[in-house]
Amino acid sequence: MRIGLACPYSWDVPGGVQVHVHDLAETLLRQGHDVSVITPVDDEDLLPPYAVSAGKAMSVPYNGSVTRILFGPLSASRVRRWVREGSFDVVHAHEPTAPSVSLLACLAASGPLVATYHTSNPRSRILTMLQGPLQLALEKVWANIAVSEAARRTVVEHLGVDAVLIPNGVDVAAFAAASPLPELASSRPTIVFVGRIDEPRKGLAVLLEALPMIATAVPDVRLLVAGPGDVSEVEAELDPAIRDRVHMLGLVSDADKPRVFRSADVYVAPNTGQESFGIVLLEAMAAGTPVVASDIDAFRRVLDDGRAGRLFANENPASLAEVMIEVLTSPDIRRDLAEAGSKVVQQYDWSSVAVEIVQVYETVTQDPMLQD
Amino acid sequence: MTLVIAVVAIVVALASYLTWMAGRLDRLAIRVEAAASALDAQLIRRALVAYELSADPGHGDLQAAARLALDERTGGLDRSSVESDLSRELRAAPEVAANDEMAIAARKVMFARQFHNDAVRDLLALRQRWVVRVLHLYGRARPPSYVEFDADEPTG
Numbered sequence: 001m002r003i004g005l006a007c008p009y010s011w012d013v014p015g016g017v018q019v020h021v022h023d024l025a026e027t028l029l030r031q032g033h034d035v036s037v038i039t040p041v042d043d044e045d046l047l048p049p050y051a052v053s054a055g056k057a058m059s060v061p062y063n064g065s066v067t068r069i070l071f072g073p074l075s076a077s078r079v080r081r082w083v084r085e086g087s088f089d090v091v092h093a094h095e096p097t098a099p100s101v102s103l104l105a106c107l108a109a110s111g112p113l114v115a116t117y118h119t120s121n122p123r124s125r126i127l128t129m130l131q132g133p134l135q136l137a138l139e140k141v142w143a144n145i146a147v148s149e150a151a152r153r154t155v156v157e158h159l160g161v162d163a164v165l166i167p168n169g170v171d172v173a174a175f176a177a178a179s180p181l182p183e184l185a186s187s188r189p190t191i192v193f194v195g196r197i198d199e200p201r202k203g204l205a206v207l208l209e210a211l212p213m214i215a216t217a218v219p220d221v222r223l224l225v226a227g228p229g230d231v232s233e234v235e236a237e238l239d240p241a242i243r244d245r246v247h248m249l250g251l252v253s254d255a256d257k258p259r260v261f262r263s264a265d266v267y268v269a270p271n272t273g274q275e276s277f278g279i280v281l282l283e284a285m286a287a288g289t290p291v292v293a294s295d296i297d298a299f300r301r302v303l304d305d306g307r308a309g310r311l312f313a314n315e316n317p318a319s320l321a322e323v324m325i326e327v328l329t330s331p332d333i334r335r336d337l338a339e340a341g342s343k344v345v346q347q348y349d350w351s352s353v354a355v356e357i358v359q360v361y362e363t364v365t366q367d368p369m370l371q372d
Numbered sequence: 373m374t375l376v377i378a379v380v381a382i383v384v385a386l387a388s389y390l391t392w393m394a395g396r397l398d399r400l401a402i403r404v405e406a407a408a409s410a411l412d413a414q415l416i417r418r419a420l421v422a423y424e425l426s427a428d429p430g431h432g433d434l435q436a437a438a439r440l441a442l443d444e445r446t447g448g449l450d451r452s453s454v455e456s457d458l459s460r461e462l463r464a465a466p467e468v469a470a471n472d473e474m475a476i477a478a479r480k481v482m483f484a485r486q487f488h489n490d491a492v493r494d495l496l497a498l499r500q501r502w503v504v505r506v507l508h509l510y511g512r513a514r515p516p517s518y519v520e521f522d523a524d525e526p527t528g
Contacts, residue, residue, distance in 0.1 A: 112406075139396070139494045142403055143487045160497075164486055359476060363483045366410035 001361060003028060004088035006079070007039035008070075008100035010057045012046045014228065014251065016168070016279050017095055017118050020147070022254075023171055025050060027354040038082045038101055040070040054078050054101045071099045079104040090114055090361045096141070097134060097159070106137040112364040115141040117163060120150035120274065120298070134159065142364045145357070148277040150298055164360065168279045169353030172345055175286035178258030184247075185263070188220045189328045192264035192289070194257070194280050195271070197229035197248075203270030203294065204234070206317050210270075211242045213321035218328050221245060226252040226260050261287035265334065266327055269293035272315050278302040281309065282348050285341030290334045292323055308344040309337060393501075394509050400495040404516045407488035411519060414484040415441065415455060418477040422458060425468045434468060437461040456522035485519060492516045 007021040018039075025035045025048075035050050040057035047053060055078060057070040079101055083091060092114040093102035106113060115138070144163035146152035155161045184190075191214075195202035204225065214221055223242075225234075228251040238246060252260055261267060267284035271294055278299045284291050291309030293299040303309035310327055313319035327333050346352075419441035426435040437458045444454045462469045462478060469475065495516050498504060 136396075139400060139498070140403075142407065142491070143483070144490065160493075162486065162490055162493075164483055356479075359480055360483055363410055363414065363480050364406075364487060366413045366484075 001358070001365070002034045002087065002089045003036075003361065004083065004086045004091040004105070005035065005037045006091065006093040006102040006105035007037060008095050008098040008102040009040065011039045011041040011051065012043055014254070016277075019254070019279070020116075020118065020168055021094055022048075023169055023350050024354060024357065027169070027350040028358070031354060031358070033358075036082070036086050036088070038079060038105065040075075040101060052082060054082075054104075057100070070101055071104070075101065076104050076108075080108040083108040083110075089365050092116065092357075092361075093141075095119065096137060103134075103137050106140050109140060112143075112361075113141050114143045114145065114360055114364060116145040116147065116166075117151045117155045118147050118277075120148060120154045120277075143360050145360060148298055149301065151277070166353060166356045166360070167348055168277050168282070169350035170279065170282040170286050170345060170348050172286040172349040175258040175261065175283055176288060176342070178262050178287060180263040181256065181259045184224065184260070186222065188222045189218050189266075190222050190224060190264040191266050191268055191324065191328075192224040192226065192260060193268055193270070194252070194260070194284075195227045195269075197225060197227050197231070197234050199229070201272050201274050202227070203272045203315075206270040206272065206294075206315055206320060207268060208238065208242070208246075210317035210320040210324065211245065212239060213318065214324050214328070215242060215245065217325040221328065222247060224249055224260065224264060226250075226257070257283065258287050261289045264289055266290050266292055266324065268320070268324065269299060270320060271296060271299070275299070282345050285309070285345040288338045288342060290327060290337035291341060292320070292327055294320075302344075304340070304344055308340040390503075390507065390509065393504060397495070397498060397504065397510050397513075400491065400498060401510075401513055401516075404488070404491045404495050407484070407491040408516075408519075411481075411484040411488045414477070414480045418474075418481045419458060421471075421474050421477045422462060422468065425471055425474055426465070431465055431468060434458075434461040434465050452519070452521040459522045485521070489518050489520075492518050 005021050005025055007018060009015050009017055011018060021037060025037050028035045029050065037051040038054050039051060040055060041047055041053045042056055044053050055070055055075045083105060090112045091105055091109045093105045094116050095118050096102040096106050096115045138159060138161060144161055145166050146155060146163040147168045149165065152163050152165055155163055193204060193207055197204050211223060222245045224247050226249040231248045231250055235248060261284050267289045269278065269281055273296055275296060275298045281291050281293060281299060281302050285308065291303065293303060293309055293311055294314040295311040296314055300311060303311060310323045312323040419438045422434060423438035423442065426438060440454050441458045444451055499510055499515060504510065
């Protein structure tokens with residue numbers, strides 16, 4: 001099948017949607033499909049052979065964080081040309097509500113069009129306000145997919161669109177096979193945080209507040225912080241008592257990410273909300289790293305209500321510290337969590353997730369008479 | 373003169389708006405038609421797979437339900453109840469429902485029904501617009517209707 005994937009955010013900036021599009025593209029290629037990706041990108045040299053650039057994106061604040069988007073006549077014409085010259089059996093636009101490449105792809109497409117919604121945001125005024133104009137693009141979509149129940153609820157409430165649920169995938173084998181990074185090797189109990197350090201909803205502040213409490217019970221504990229953002233700003237605000245326990249790794253490459261998980265004893269996800277799905281949790285589970293996470297809906301679901309990872313009360317540093325101390329001091333708990341996590345994550349492996357997505361493609365391309 | 377230009381401008385604007393709106397309706401009607409034929413194809417496929425897999429005597433009820441679903445197109449039966457019956461029989465025969473091909477066929481029916489009803493909803497919404505209703509922009513096309521039947525995945 002010839003499949004065109006549209007990604008709204010810059011390919012060379014890490015993010016859940018980009019990783020999803022990348023992994024989906026590679027899995028589809030492995031399964032013998034013909035795939036082309038169109039995406040904004042800053043440095044075209046970083047694009048894999050199956051991807052084409054729609055131009056450079058610009059930064060705008062959106063949905064409580066900074067998003068890099070692309071919208072204008074030049075990118076519109078590039079997207080139109082990509083759709084026309086690709087002669088795809090199906091075009092698959094990711095996050096079509098972002099003012100970027102995916103929305104342009106919806107407008108340009110004339111045949112079977114699939115859309116995947118990634119974000120959940122129960123209070124999005126922007127979405128509600130834009131419902132009218134967006135309707136023009138979204139009524140061209142033949143099949144809607146949501147990656148989580150929360151994302152599905154968001155589109156139902158704000159856009160009046162329903163969607164089938166197909167979760168995010170993770171490349172389980174790649175994470176399971178990774179080896180720890182030698183430069184991070186240590187016998188000290190190690191916690192790892194992965195995510196933007198300057199985005200409040202990722203919850204680094206909750207973790208940093210809990211760390212001194214954890215240190216009273218686990219004296220040689222250390223914390224690895226992996227993710228983009230202004231390192232010096234976070235370091236300046238660190239409590240001096242814990243400064244030497246915190247190692248800022250900055251932005252970690254996709255290749256090193258599995259190895260960072262493997263270098264830690266526990267992965268912590270202190271996210272405070274607006275997370276529609278815990279893809280990073282799945283990556284940690286795939287790497288065999290025990291998970292401790294806030295008890296927001298999306299995480300509770302992925303962690304099987306606490307069986308595949310420990311939950312603490314959201315935005316509560318004392319609760320986080322209590323759970324973390326228990327996990328860090330018990331090798332048995334960690335082993336059980338790692339085992340339960342490896343089992344749960346199998347159903348999210350890309351090989352099974354992509355099969356379901358292809359079934360959606362097959363459903364909308366069923367009748368060859370009606371294809372463009 | 374100014375008046376003439378203004379009137380011409382308004383007429384041109386109105387005409388292009390109506391043409392554009394008719395185009396939208398047309399496109400949505402194509403989407404509904406494609407979704408209806410996809411749903412039809414998936415229902416036939418599900419019935420065929422169920423019929424084949426229920427050949428042994430233990431699955432008489434399932435086979436009868438699959439047979440009815442296949443006959444439905446020629447027999448003028450009530451589609452919604454026939455397809456719901458087949459879904460129920462499939463749930464009652466978990467060993468058949470667990471078959472890979474059966475599971476895929478059942479899931480695609482669920483997808484196709486959802487996509488069809490989404491398309492119907494979008495088209496109905498546009499047909500309800502004031503300007504579309506008053507000017508009969510949809511021509512003689514009949515309003516599309518939802519397809520409702522029990523299509524829960526047999527394997528849950």
